[in-house]
Amino acid sequence: xxxxxxxxRLVGKWEHRxxxxxxxxxxxxxxxxxxxxxxxxxxxxxxxxxxxVLAKRGDLAARRQALSILxxxxxxxxxxxxxxxxxxxxxxxxxxxxxxxxxxGDAAMMVIIELVTDKLEHKPAAKKEAxxxxxxxxxxxxxxxxxxxxxxxxxxxxxxxSAPAQEEKVEETPQAVETAAEEASEAKEEAITAESSETTKxxxxxTSTTSQEETKEEIKEExxxxx
Amino acid sequence: MAVxxxxxxxxxxxxxxxxxSLKAPAVSVCPKCKSPKLPHRxxxxxxxxxxxxxxxMEEEEF
Numbered sequence: 001x002x003x004x005x006x007x008x009r010l011v012g013k014w015e016h017r018x019x020x021x022x023x024x025x026x027x028x029x030x031x032x033x034x035x036x037x038x039x040x041x042x043x044x045x046x047x048x049x050x051x052x053v054l055a056k057r058g059d060l061a062a063r064r065q066a067l068s069i070l071x072x073x074x075x076x077x078x079x080x081x082x083x084x085x086x087x088x089x090x091x092x093x094x095x096x097x098x099x100x101x102x103x104x105g106d107a108a109m110m111v112i113i114e115l116v117t118d119k120l121e122h123k124p125a126a127k128k129e130a131x132x133x134x135x136x137x138x139x140x141x142x143x144x145x146x147x148x149x150x151x152x153x154x155x156x157x158x159x160x161x162s163a164p165a166q167e168e169k170v171e172e173t174p175q176a177v178e179t180a181a182e183e184a185s186e187a188k189e190e191a192i193t194a195e196s197s198e199t200t201k202x203x204x205x206x207t208s209t210t211s212q213e214e215t216k217e218e219i220k221e222e223x224x225x226x227x
Numbered sequence: 228m229a230v231x232x233x234x235x236x237x238x239x240x241x242x243x244x245x246x247x248s249l250k251a252p253a254v255s256v257c258p259k260c261k262s263p264k265l266p267h268r269x270x271x272x273x274x275x276x277x278x279x280x281x282x283x284m285e286e287e288e289f
Contacts, residue, residue, distance in 0.1 A: 098276050099268045112269070112281050121278035 008043050021047055022071055028095075029075045029083065033114035038099065041113040045095045048115075052094045055084040083115070090116075 011017050024044045027034050029051070036044070051069065054062045058080060066076050087094055093116065100110045235243070255266040260273040269275065274282030 098281055100282070101265065101268055101271060118279070120276070 038109040
């Protein structure tokens with residue numbers, strides 16, 4: 001009977017399973033991101049969270065408990081210094097599992113499991129807005145000549161000031177990427193008209209991170225024209 | 228041993244198979260590269276999921 005047995009079976013004997021999961025734990029804490037099967041990852045997630053909670057407790061007893069599980073002292077050292085501090089703000093959910101697809105051979109679902117360091121964009125629904133906004137971005141180049149005439153020096157100054165500030169915002173809050181990217185791209189286009197080559201580079205980098213490839217292409221084309 | 232008394236007619240066979248049709252997989256569109264991908268998975272063509280690059284592809288087309 002399965003009563004009070006939490007773990008997935010994974011491999012036949014419990015010794016084998018224990019060794020497997022310990023090795024996976026070490027690999028995860030060393031590399032921060034590893035690729036494995038979904039079942040192993042979901043089992044690993046439990047143990048990894050427990051280890052990090054131990055690390056956050058941080059006393060000698062906790063350290064010895066961790067050492068009794070992890071077969072690598074260097075990893076425990078990293079866990080109790082670097083990783084512990086990184087998750088001071090977080091109570092649980094230290095790992096993230098993202099599916100890749102079925103493995104060729106046995107069609108096992110492969111995943112990437114990683115220690116969480118950043119936030120993903122929140123909803124697919126929010127992403128659906130992105131294609132809707134790109135037409136607006138398309139219209140912008142047509143409106144640009146008018147902006148050039150009207151806003152000359154003042155626009156340049158504004159763009160120079162606003163562009164770096166918005167970059168910082170985007171880096172800090174990836175959730176707000178959508179709205180910030182729209183504003184930023186507007187600002188960037190003004191900056192490009194101001195013929196500042198440095199800001200165009202920054203704009204290219206940022207748009208690539210915000211995954212709006214259409215605006216990126218436009219900006220590239222414009223920068224080529226300027227060059 | 229229990230054995231069928233009669234051969235199934237073409238009609239019976241067809242009725243049995245009426246529910247056996249294959250279903251197309253639910254495919255969504257990658258918001259970054261616009262290529263088809265399976266939902267809740269990393270995009271196989273550009274390697275991103277929810278705005279983050281998880282797999283580095285050998286070459287990107289754009």
